[in-house]
Amino acid sequence: MEYNSQLIEKKWQNYWAEHKSFEPSEDFTKEKKYILSMFPFPSGRLHMGHVRNYSISDAFARFHRQLGKNVLHPIGFDSFGMPAENAAIKNNANPKTWTYDNIDYMKGEFKSLGFSFSKTRELATSDELYTKFEQGFIIDMFENGLLYREKGLLNWCPHDKTVLANEQVVDGCCWRCDTPIVKKDMNQYYFKITKYADELLDSLKKLDGGWPKQVLTMQENWIGKSNGLEFDLFFDENSLSILDNEFKSFDVFTTRPDTIYGVSYTALAPEHPIVNYMIDNNLLNHDGKGLDRIFQIRKMKDTSSIDRQKVKVGVPLGLDVIHPLTGKKVPVWIANFVLMDYGSGAVMAVPAHDDRDFDFAKKYNLEINAVINPKEGEHDFTTSAFTDAGVLFNSAEFDGLNSKKSQYNIIKYFEENKIGQKTTNYKLKDWGVSRQRYWGAPIPFVHCDSCGLVMEKKENLPIALPAHVEITGEGNPLDKHPTWKYCKCPKCGIDAIRETDTMDTFVESSWYFLRFCASEVNWEKEAFSKEQIKYWMGVDQYIGGIEHAILHLLYARFFTKVFRDLGYIDFDEPFDNLLTQGMVLKDGAKMSKSKGNTVDPDAIIQKYGADTARLFILFAAPPTQELEWNDNAVEGAYKFIKRFNDRSSNIVKTDTIPLIEHTTLSKDEKYARKKVYEALVRANEVYNEKYTFNTLIAGSMEAMNALNSQNNSDVWSEGFWILSSILEPIIPHVCWEISSENFSLNNLSSQKVLDEVFVEDSITLGVSINGKRRCEIEVAVDESKENIISLAKEKAGKWLEGKEIIKEIFVPKKLVNLVVKG
Known part of the structure; x- marks a missing residue:
């Protein structure tokens, strides 16, 4: 039977499609297996990273089908988003047309690779039916206080002209286009993810053993729970006069209250309200240079991530605060390592006991006040900070205390004297979900002059995007649309304006795994039913890239807990087991069009067949490791x-x-x-x-x-x-x-x-002379020791000539060693 991959593969792909071979059963008495890959953005063509992801999930799905299990192995498309809008601008095309043309092409690629996806449960997150159900969830979240709108200083991408969540800013740049972000004061819708911070952290323990430890650690660090001391630093009289008494103090948070007596300066984030006030009122006394330096700091990439290895940059404000315990003056600086979205945007700095603070102090010749000594030996504070535990000194009544144990005493002192309190802080901030673009799910709210912010009625859903829109790349096309945004208030009926912001695409990917549970029969009627969810969830095996460890996986966990609290489901973690596959490389670099090192799966299929592509991608390396194309x-x-x-x-x-x-x-x-x-x-x-x-x-x-x-x-x-x-x-x-x-x-x-x-009839034993392996013998499993040694002597005869055997060593089922002399 001659091998012809083209004929064989088309034959069976058509057979599977005709016989609906991969559709899950509605028989909920059968043992189930839910296998899911992270779904793709419909960019137009699959790359080998996709092939690896889906080859892994397909292998799982087919294996469990062979075991007689009821397998759900769905696929969809994360189809809203800025790339479609950018492509529309570039190609003068409609984003919807561009998106769905790409989806059709990619479906053909899926078929050509033989992936066993369910066809009846395919979806695109830009489908109006998907939007309808999602907008209903959004209204429920708003009614339950889990979604709110307020003005704030937001991350703005000048290139994509949209707001980004904190998690979407990587080293100060847009996660998609790598453009440095700027801060912009504007209204924004937020999900109250911080309400779930402790639960998101604590329930990571449930995932231990099923998720890679690296992912669990990344989520734990991103939530960033820390306990410490919060207190106010009050300005001295001269500073109050400079600020016209507009600000009397600012609060700081520290996880190291044991170092409080070592504070030698404080630092504010470059976007802190006090800094903004001084800029707006021309209060910076730096001959114009200070202002330029502040704006340079704001643009620096490392203002979004504390990296102790990067250069530290600061600007003195000419202000002083009073140390809460010593009464001494402490200078106030702006520093690039202080984050406005962590704590209060202000820190106390202790150069003697913090590497970052030390580098900054050495650069700007600031005091270094040591207050903790090593338990044994000495430390040279002129060359580096001492950051380990030790013994307090120069700390008044706390001298001699163990530094870790002293934290309780110092916090207690602050609380008893009503100058501070024990506080828990989180790096995690509420999730901003407003995006100023056309190709996204509309936020189902209306602005009414009489009623204020009003939810749309559920019977009016979905609020769909207008089919015809002019996309220029400047501003939000929905805001400029001549008719779409004008509507009637759902509450009072007067003329009103529809919300023109659309939702972050991570909203759609935060619940799609639940939508896949809906059967073909009820697909149009409901997002999913409790019966279906109870049977199929959680996802038994989830496969996707490590790059989604924080954004998508954290948001999906959050949505699951919200849906539980809203009564839609009765569990709180969506993915039982997670496999994070490694990247596919070529010439040592991740495949990308910009590097010119991509490999087209279609070309591999045409030349060798889909089975060859699948076999190579699974054989070349373990799935969690990087794979070098060969x-x-x-x-x-x-x-x-x-x-x-x-x-x-x-x-x-x-x-x-x-x-x-x-x-x-x-x-x-x-x-x-x-x-x-x-x-x-x-x-x-x-x-x-x-x-x-x-x-x-x-x-x-x-x-x-x-x-x-x-x-x-x-x-x-x-x-x-x-x-x-x-x-x-x-x-x-x-x-x-x-x-x-x-x-x-x-x-x-x-x-x-x-x-x-x-069951072995015979075994092979090594024969050594004075510990050096010389030959092998094959003997029956139950052969006697005497016969084995005799056979070993016979086989090793040429190495024994003229020598005296002084010891015979026999290790059952392993070896014979003959010790000789002469």
């Missing part, structure tokens, strides 16, 4: 599949797996069976525990080689029956073709591992 390895994958197909001609066609009397087989035949069943054992381990598809494929290749070394047709047939089942999740087309020609594709749930194939 053209020679792709060729090798193709040759293995062709050889596997060609050797199937040795199979004796049968409706049942052959019955083999193992004890009557030759040594080569027994070895071949053993390698086949070793691969079967490995399959169960790989899909349920290790995910190392590369080792499973390697084991299958070893089994193939062992089958080639013997000629028993029954052993051939049994081996191919089992190997076809093992490899079907990885190279499905050729396995279905082989099975259709020779036997029914085996159901792994009925294939038992036979202990008899692992």
Whole structure:
């Protein structure tokens, strides 16, 4: 049977589509398996990173179908977003047309790769039905105080001309286009994610063992819970006169109250209200240079992430505050390492006991006041900060206390004297979801001069986007639309203005996994039902990139907890197990169009076939590691599949797996069976525990080689029956073709591992002379020690000539060592 990948693959892809082979059953008594990949943005073409992601999920789905489980393996498209709008501007196209044309093309690519996705549950998050259900959820969240609108200083991307959430700012730049962000004061809608900060943190423990520890740590650090002391720093009289008594103090938060006596300066974020006031009222006394430096600091990338290795930059404000315990004056600076969105945007600085503060103090020649000594030895505070635990000194009544234990005493002192209090702070801030663009889900609110901010009525949903819109790249197209935004107030009926901001696309991806649970029968009626959710959730295996560890995964966890509290569901974590696949590289770099190092999956399919692409991508490296593209390895994958197909001609066609009397087989035949069943054992381990598809494929290749070394047709047939089942999740087309020609594709749930194939008739032992391995002997498993040593002497005879054996060492099932002299 000659291997023709084009004919075979089209044949089976059409068969699967015609027979709806991959649709989940409505029989909720069956054991279920929900396998999900993070869905793609419809950019127009798949890349090899997509192929890797979906090859992994498809292997899981096909494996569990073979075990007789009810498998939900859906796919959709994260189709709203700025890239579609930018493409519309560039190509003078409508974003919706551009998006859905790309979706159609990518669906064809999915089919050409043989991915076993459910067709009846496909979705795009820009579908009006999806928007309708989502807008209903948004209204419910607003009614329950989980969504609010207020003015604030926001992250603004000048290139994309939209607001970004804190999580979408990476090193001071837009996460998509890498443009440095600026701060802009404007109204914004927020999800109250901070209400769930403690629960989001605590429930990470439930995911330990199912999620990579790296992801759990990243989420824990992003939530950033810290306990410490909060207190006010009051300005001295001269500073009050400079500020015209507009500000009398500002508050600071510290996790190191034990260092309070070491404060030698304080620092404000460059966007702090006090800084803004001084700029607006021309109170900076720096001959104009100070103002320029402040604006430079605001533009610096590292204002969004505290990186102690980067250069520290500051501007003195000419103000002083009074130390709350010593009464001494402390200068106030602006510093690039202080974040406006963490704490109050102000910090107390202790150069002697903080590396960041030390670098800043050394640069600007500020005092370094040491207050903690090492428990043993001394520390040179002129060269570096001492940041470990130690013993307090120069700290008044707290001298001699252990630095860690003293924190309780110092906080207690502040609280008893009503000058401060114990406080818990979080790095996590409420999630800003307003975006100033056209191609997004409209926020279902109306602005009424009489009623204020009013929710749209649910019976009027969805609030859909206008079909015709002019997109120029300047401002929000919805705000400029001649008719769309004008409406009647849902509450009083007078003329009103519809909200023109659209939602952050991460909103859509925060609940799509629940939508997939809705059956075809109820698809139009409801987002999902409690019965469906109870059966399918949680997602048994979720697959996606590590780059989504904070944004998408944190938001999805938040939405799940919100939906629980709103009564939609009765669980609080969506993804039971998470696999984060590594990137696909070429020439040592991540594949990207800008680098010119991409590999087109279509070209691989045309030349070698989809099974080759799938086999290579799963064999080249463990799924969690980076994968380096290798053209020679792709060729090798193709040759293995062709050889596997060609050797199937040795199979004796049968409706049942052959019955083999193992004890009557030759040594080569027994070895071949053993390698086949070793691969079967490995399959169960790989899909349920290790995910190392590369080792499973390697084991299958070893089994193939062992089958080639013997000629028993029954052993051939049994081996191919089992190997076809093992490899079907990885190279499905050729396995279905082989099975259709020779036997029914085996159901792994009925294939038992036979202990008899692992029983060894003989074993191989190493023979050493004075500890140096010289040869090997093969002996019966139950051979006596005396016969084994005798055979070892005979086999090693040439190394024993003229020598006296003074000791015989026998390690059962391992080795014989003969100690000689002479």
